Amino acid sequence: MDAQTIDPIVRxxxxxxxxxxxxxxxxxxxxxxxxxxxxxxxxxxxxxxGATAVWLLILPxxxxxxxxxxxxxxxxxxxxxxxxxxxxxxxxMTAMPQLVSLFNAVGGxxxxxxxxxxxxxxxxxxxxQENVATVLDVVIGSVTFTGSLIASGKLMGLRIxxxxxxxxxxxxxxxxxxxxxxxxxxxxxxxxxxNLAVMAAILAAALIFGVTMTxxxxxxxxxxxxxxxxxxxxxxxxMAGFVLNNPVLIxxxxxxxxxxxxxTKLMADAMNRSVLNILVGGFGGAEGSxxxxxxxxxxxxxxxxxxxxxxxAYASSVIVVPGYGLAVAQAQHAVRELAEQxxxxxxxxxxxxxxxxxxxxxxxxxxxxxxxxxYPQLREMEDINPEFERTDVALVIGANDxxxxxxxxxxxxVSGMPIxxxxxxxxxxxxxxxxxxxYAGIDNELYTNPKTxxxxxxxxxxxxxxxxxxxGL
Amino acid sequence: xxxxxxxxxxxxxxxCGFAVISKVPATLHTPLMSGANSIHGIVLVxxxxxxxxxxxxxxxxxxxxxxxxxxxxxxxxxxxxDRMLQMFRRKPAAPKTEKVEA
Numbered sequence: 001m002d003a004q005t006i007d008p009i010v011r012x013x014x015x016x017x018x019x020x021x022x023x024x025x026x027x028x029x030x031x032x033x034x035x036x037x038x039x040x041x042x043x044x045x046x047x048x049x050g051a052t053a054v055w056l057l058i059l060p061x062x063x064x065x066x067x068x069x070x071x072x073x074x075x076x077x078x079x080x081x082x083x084x085x086x087x088x089x090x091x092x093m094t095a096m097p098q099l100v101s102l103f104n105a106v107g108g109x110x111x112x113x114x115x116x117x118x119x120x121x122x123x124x125x126x127x128x129q130e131n132v133a134t135v136l137d138v139v140i141g142s143v144t145f146t147g148s149l150i151a152s153g154k155l156m157g158l159r160i161x162x163x164x165x166x167x168x169x170x171x172x173x174x175x176x177x178x179x180x181x182x183x184x185x186x187x188x189x190x191x192x193x194x195n196l197a198v199m200a201a202i203l204a205a206a207l208i209f210g211v212t213m214t215x216x217x218x219x220x221x222x223x224x225x226x227x228x229x230x231x232x233x234x235x236x237x238x239m240a241g242f243v244l245n246n247p248v249l250i251x252x253x254x255x256x257x258x259x260x261x262x263x264t265k266l267m268a269d270a271m272n273r274s275v276l277n278i279l280v281g282g283f284g285g286a287e288g289s290x291x292x293x294x295x296x297x298x299x300x301x302x303x304x305x306x307x308x309x310x311x312x313a314y315a316s317s318v319i320v321v322p323g324y325g326l327a328v329a330q331a332q333h334a335v336r337e338l339a340e341q342x343x344x345x346x347x348x349x350x351x352x353x354x355x356x357x358x359x360x361x362x363x364x365x366x367x368x369x370x371x372x373x374x375y376p377q378l379r380e381m382e383d384i385n386p387e388f389e390r391t392d393v394a395l396v397i398g399a400n401d402x403x404x405x406x407x408x409x410x411x412x413x414v415s416g417m418p419i420x421x422x423x424x425x426x427x428x429x430x431x432x433x434x435x436x437x438x439y440a441g442i443d444n445e446l447y448t449n450p451k452t453x454x455x456x457x458x459x460x461x462x463x464x465x466x467x468x469x470x471x472g473l
Numbered sequence: 474x475x476x477x478x479x480x481x482x483x484x485x486x487x488x489c490g491f492a493v494i495s496k497v498p499a500t501l502h503t504p505l506m507s508g509a510n511s512i513h514g515i516v517l518v519x520x521x522x523x524x525x526x527x528x529x530x531x532x533x534x535x536x537x538x539x540x541x542x543x544x545x546x547x548x549x550x551x552x553x554x555d556r557m558l559q560m561f562r563r564k565p566a567a568p569k570t571e572k573v574e575a
Contacts, residue, residue, distance in 0.1 A: 018486075021512050025493040028508050034501060035558040038508050042551040045515065049547075052518045061526040069525040072533055076520070076540025084549030088556065099553055100507045107513045107546035113539040114519045117532055129476050227506045234490075234509070237516045238483060244519050245474050251486045252515040258490025260509050263502065270499050355499035362500040366557055380499070 006058050013051035014248035020044020021252055025259055048248055080106075093367055094327045097360045098155035101226045104233050105148030111236035111253075112141025116203070118243050125194045133242035135186045138199065139206040141236035144229045146210030151226050154219055163219030168212055175212055181205040213279070220401065221278045223360045224268045228275065231260025270355045272416045300435065303453025305462070308429050309469030311453075312338075315392035317348040319384065321422055322368065324358045325398015325432060329459035332371035335397060338463050339373070341470045350377050352384040352394075352420050354402040385421045394425035396446070398432060398459045404444045413442055428452040431462045507554040514547025 020040050027037025060066060084103070091099055115137035119126075126134070153161030168174060185202040189195065217225055234256025241249030268275045303311075312318055320335060339349040351373065357364045365378055379387075388394060396403055403422045406412040422428060428451050435447065435454075446452055455462055497505055520543045524536035 017515075021515075022489055022493055025505075025508065025512070028501065028505050029493075029495050029497050031498065031501060034504060035555065038504075038511075038551065038554045038558055041508060041512060042555075045511070045547060045551070048515065049517060049521075052521055056521055056525045061522060062528070066525045066527070068533060069527055069536070072527075072537045073521055073524045073540050076524070076537050077517075077544045080541035080544030080546075081548040084545040084547070085552055088549040088552035093556075096507075096553060096557060097503070099549065100503075100510055103514075103546045103549045103553070104510050106542035107510070107516055107550075110516045110520055110539040110542035110546065111513075113535050113542070114516070114523055117523050117527075117535040117539070120535075121532065223503070223506075227502075230506055230510050230513075234513045237513045237519075238486075240516060240519045242476075242479060242483075244522055245479065246519060246522065247474060247479070247482055249515060249519050250479060250483050252512050254483050254486035255490040255493070256509045256513045258487040259494045260490075260506070262491055262494040263497070263506055263509065266494070266497060267502050267506075270502070353500075360503040362503040362557075365500045366503075 003059050006055065010051045010055040011247070014048055017044040017048030017051075018248060018251040018255075020047070021255055025255070052248075092330065093370060094330070095156075096366070097223065097226065097363070098152040101148045101152035101155065101222075101229075104226065104230050105145050105152065108141045108144030108148065108229070108233040108236050110141075111233065111240045112138050112145060112203075114240045115141065115243050116199075119199055120196070122194060125192060128190060128192070130243065131189050133239050135189060135199075135202060137236055137239035137243055138203055139182055139186075140232050140239065142203055142206035143210040143213065144232040144236060146207050147214045147232075148210075148226065148229045150211055150214040151222050151229065154214070155222055161215070163222075165218040166215040168215060171212060171216060175209065178205045178209045178212070182209070217278060220356075221271075221273065223356070224264060224271070224273070224275065224278050227260060227264040227267050228279075231257050231264055234258075234260050272418055300447055300454055301450070301452065303429060303455055305455070305465045305469050308453065308455050309466050309473060311393050311427055311429065312342055312347070312395065312466070313345055313470050313473050315342075315347055315427075317387075317391045318342060318350075318393045318395055319388065319391045319422075319425065320349065320351045321394055321396040321399050321403060321420055322351060322353070322357060322364050323397065323399025323402065324363075325400075325459050327358050327363060327367055327398070329398065329461075331397065331459035331463050332367045332373070334460050334463035334467065336368070336371045336373050338467050338470065339377075341467055345470075350379050350384065350387070352381065352388075352422075353378050354381050354399070354420050355418070357399055357402050381418060381420055388421045388424040391425045393427045393429060394422045396422060396428065396430040396432075397463070400432075400444055401442075403446050404442070405449075406442065406445050422446060423449055423451070426451070429455055431455045431457055431459055433458055504554055504557045507550065507557060511547060511550025511554055514543060514550050517543035517547050519543075 024037040024041030027033040115134045119134050154163045182202050182205045185198045234253050238250050238253030342349050353364050403420050405423050407414040407417045407419045520539035527533045527536045
C-alpha cells in the first residue's frame with residue numbers, strides 16, 4: 001500500500017480506537033458489562049498502537065527508516081510492558097491501589113518527557129500554541145508523576161512516605177513559591193521566548209509541587225487523590241497530543257481527563273468529603289479532637305478466642321465487617337471458612353461492605369470475591385445498616401474509621417462520613433492487632449463500647465483460631 | 474491539523490468524558506479509575522513518534538524512558554483492571570468446588 005492511502009486509513013483506525021475507549025468506559029459503569037468494557041477498550045488500544053506502528057514504518061516522521069528508534073521502541077515495550085505484565089499479574093490484591101498509582105505516575109512521566117524532548121529539539125522560537133501546550137504538558141505531567149509516586153509510597157507505607165499526613169514546614173509558603181516560579185516562567189515563555197533554563201525551572205517547580213501537594217494528605221483520602229492525579233495524567237496526555245499534533249492523544253487524553261474528574265467527585269461524595277477539602281489536608285489538623293475523644297473514652301474489654309467462638313456459634317445472625325486489616329493479613333479465605341462453619345451450624349452470615357472500606361472503594365468486594373464468598377452475602381452499607389439492631393454479633397475484622405460512631409457527631413475529623421451502624425448490634429467482636437488508630441488518626445469509640453469485646457490478633461491467625469474453636473464446640 | 478480543529482476535538486472529547494460516567498456503584502469506582510488509567514497509556518503513541526524522529530543520544534534516551542513508562546502504563550493498566558473485574562464474576566468456579574466438597 002502506498003503512503004497516500006495509508007495515512008487516512010491509520011487515522012480512521014485511530015478513530016475506531018477512540019470509539020472503543022468511549023464505549024468501553026460506558027460499559028464499565030455497570031458490574032454486568034464492566035469486564036467486557038475493559039476488553040473492548042484494550043482491543044481499541046491494541047488496534048490503535050498497531051496502526052501507529054504501521055504508520056510510523058511506512059511514513060517515518062524523518063522521511064527515512066530509523067533503526068535505532070525502533071530498537072529503542074522494542075526495548076522500551078519489552079522492559080516496560082514486561083514489568084507491567086509481571087507486576088499486574090503477580091502482586092497480591094492488597095497492592096492493587098499502589099500499583100494503579102504507579103502506572104498513573106509513569107503515564108504522566110511519559111507525557112512530560114514527550115514535551116521536554118520536543119522542546120529540546122525546537123528550531124527557532126516556538127509559537128504561542130506550542131509554548132502553551134508544552135508548558136502545560138510539562139507542568140501537569142510532572143506534578144502527576146511525583147504526586148502519584150508519593151501516593152503509591154504512602155499506600156505501601158514506606159518510611160519516607162508515611163500514610164499519615166506529613167506537614168511540610170512553611171507548606172503554604174513553599175506551595176506559593178513553586179506556583180509563582182511556574183506561572184512567572186510560563187508568562188516569560190508565552191511572551192515569545194525560548195529558554196531552556198526557564199523551562200528547567202518550571203519542570204523542577206512542578207516536580208517538587210507534586211511532592212508537597214501529596215505528602216500532607218492522609219492515607220484515607222489517597223483513593224480520591226489518585227483518581228484526581230489520574231485525571232491530571234489524561235489532561236497531560238491531551239497536551240502531548242497538542243505538542244505532537246496528534247488527534248488520538250488529544251481525544252483519549254481529554255476523555256480520561258474529564259471522566260477522571262467526574263469519577264473523583266463521585267469518590268469524594270461517597271466519603272462525604274469535598275475534593276478541595278481533601279487537597280487542603282482536612283484530616284491533618286485533627287490533634288485537638290483526638291484528645292477530646294480519648295478523654296471521654298472508657299475501658300476496653302478483651303475477649304478470649306473461646307468466648308468469641310461461643311458467641312458466634314450460638315448466634316442466630318452474624319454480620320462480618322471487613323476492613324483493611326483483613327486485606328493486609330490476606331485473611332479473606334480464613335473469614336470465608338469461618339462463615340461456612342457458622343452457616344453449617346445454622347447461623348445467618350452476611351458481610352457489611354462500607355463503600356470505602358480498605359484503601360479503595362470496592363477493595364473488599366474484590367478480596368472476598370477472590371475467596372469465593374457468595375456475592376449475595378455481600379451487602380452494601382445502606383442496605384445492611386438497618387439490620388444491625390436485629391443482629392446478635394457484629395464481627396469487625398480490621399475495620400476502624402468506617403465503624404467509628406464519632407462520625408455521627410460534629411467536631412470529629414470523621415464527622416459526616418457515612419459509617420456502618422456496628423454499635424447497634426447486640427454484641428460486637430473486634431479482631432484487631434492493637435489499639436492502633438485508623439487513617440483518621442483518632443480513637444474509635446466503638447472499642448470502648450461495653451458491648452464490644454476486643455480480640456487482639458492478626459486477622460488471619462485470629463480467624464484460624466476461631467475456626468478451630470468453633471469446630472471444637 | 475490546525476489548532477482550531479485540534480481544539481474542537483479536545484473540547485468535544487472533554488464533553489464526551491463528562492457524559493460517559495453516570496451513576497456508578499461504589500464497588501466499581503476503583504476498577505473504573507483503573508480502566509481510565511489504562512486509556513491514558515495511549516501516550517505510547519506519542520512516545521513511539523518521538524522515538525522514530527529522534528536523532529541524538531539525549532533524544533534517544535528520553536524516547537526510551539517515555540516508551541518504557543508508557544508501556545508500563547498501558548500493559549499494567551489493562552491487566553490489573555481485568556484482574557480486578559474478574560473478581561466480580563458471579564462464581565463460575567463455584568459448581569466445581571461444590572462438586573468436590575459433595
